[in-house]
Amino acid sequence: MTLPHRSSLDHIPPYKQGQGPAAGAAASHKLSSNENPYPPLASVTAAVAECLGGINEYPNGGAPELTARLAEQFSVSAENICLGAGSVEVAAQLIHATTDPGDEVMFAWRSFEAYPMLARVAGAVPLEVPLDAEGRHDLPAMAAAITDRTRLVFICNPNNPTGTIVTTAEVEAFMREVPSTVLVVIDEAYLHFNREPGSAQGIEFFRSYPNVAVLHTFSKAYGLAGLRVGYAIAPAEVAANLRKTAIPFAVTTLAQHAAVASLDAEDELQVRIDALIQARAELSARFTAAGIEFPPSYANFIWLPTGEDTGAVDAILRERGIWGRAFAGEGIRISIGNPEANEAILAAVTAAVPGVRVQLG
Template sequence: MSDLRLREDLSAIPDYKPGKTTTQSAPTGPVFKVSSNENPYPPLPSVASAIADRITHINRYPETAATAVVALLCERFQVSPVNIVLGSGSVEVVSQLMRATAGEGDEVMFAWRSFEAYPMLVRAAGATPVAVPLTADHRHDLDAMRAAITPRTRLILVCNPNNPTGTTIGEDELTAFLDAVPADITVVIDEAYVHFNERTDSPSGIEYFRRYPNVAVAHTFSKAYGLAGLRIGYAIAPERLANALRKVAIPFGVTDLAQAAAVASLHAEGELSARVADLIAERERVVGAFQDAGLDLPETQANFIWVPFGDATTAAAELLESHGLLVRPFAGEGFRVTVAEREANDLLVRLIPELAALRTPVAAG
């Protein structure tokens, strides 16, 4: 038995479970990992070239200020460099936001179910997670979140579109919510999937950053830009908060390769937008196939689909895995499946009748 002294509260933190993966083949053919919301496309040639050009420099530390990336983001969003803070993916940026605003005895609020890492990161920061149940149609219950604010609340996370449900919020409801949140509480609009959001009245995080002095926005290059393996994300935050984020950030946390890839991606926005449009079209095709089979799903504005399957969730995941589709199941609730390469989407569509035979999901709304 070790005599090492560790933080006792860490026992309350569950292990993060990444999407299941395998290199094996299923009895029926290839296996597709559709459990992690990854972009199925390989890097654009210009992005791959930018990465290759920096390979000979990896003996040096990356530029902490990430000047080139920050300059392009400032130009795009019309903000000052003091408002941009980079991190190793948006998950690390969210962790910075928690550690900069909350500690022991403080509360961090979020909808539930939402991004699985939220409660883990809150506890790792030493704070208390406050999970507010989603509505019956799998959306943020902003009225309930407002009612859950206490003197201990320090940070509120609004994931839009929400992971894993893909649902969104509207401008009017977010405005009413922010008008009611005390000005000393930070509200983070996590827009990891914003590029896939086609809802016309969905709020733009950057506009709310301009309107409210307590709002920050979290973005990532992992999803639409397809840089999940390089880990780069950023926050747009009020200057005082941004300075605090830098104090808790990991030194040299964003690699030189990630910075080069991000710059190249921002210059290749047109090509990447075409890929996003293709994924959105595939999303609508797959959702339509579920609907044709009589299975109602929640609205999704992300690069994944949430299938609320209740007690039949595990059986559904096992069925799909047996045919080569590795989805992300949440036992007793439902499963999330990424909109992936067309071959994987075709396989899912073919299996929908078998899923429908297992159990009709709980209808949205």
């Protein structure tokens, strides 16, 4: 007996979560998912605890308090804010809200690995445009690749997994080439770790262009990856359609209260963000001093373009307790961790790289 199934799913690989060491493994560090290495703030934990007595009830689907706070923070209307269970769920909303079967969703590649999966699940066609030689978005090539079936373009800034950025001038030039009927989504999951003055800022492009949306998450800098809260800032007509495609009650009461508490504690969270940025700078400097070549990172991870040697390098890193995210034949993304983890990263990478240094460029 064959049960009914959608045949197109046969060609869609399931999303693979970043791996980590076995429970109880000594001196090992899971650095494969770009998680914030610090535990939740006490004030955030307290806000979640206050809600536990009401988890027998459905959450408020409109999340009015969180929506109002985000609208105020970015000086936009509440109707421009749309929430979801992490920014990946909002990315899915964006695809479902803008494409019909056979329409195209464009993005750089390699970029966030969920993009092609989400596009195919929606019945859309993923259109991958290779990164340039420096691991950056090739925006001129992306503009040239737009067709009359392109409906949505993702720009991941900083890019996951390479950590590179696009500049304001580059995005301005790109937007001049993009038809007004194409929605451009600037995915800023790692916004808080990017302090490059010339980097494109999604909210500024949202204010300047009627066909731009911005994607943010509470998973990274805010450290709420386990509660799943993300949001889009989108044109009102797009946001209205996002709400039609959103999973009802996806953003739980616990997640809503944790997000609001995190917004209340941004000064305290900034201390942690500053520490991670400093650790990234120190680790990058020490890699460079050791002769390791890699693209500058503006996120909370470092990308090692190990090419054909990725499997061999990843095996050595794991032997030394470092579990990064390996992309076969391309490279390894290693999240910035706590001080102990970062020292372990340095030791492991410098041990793994000498035999493959020629490929790290």
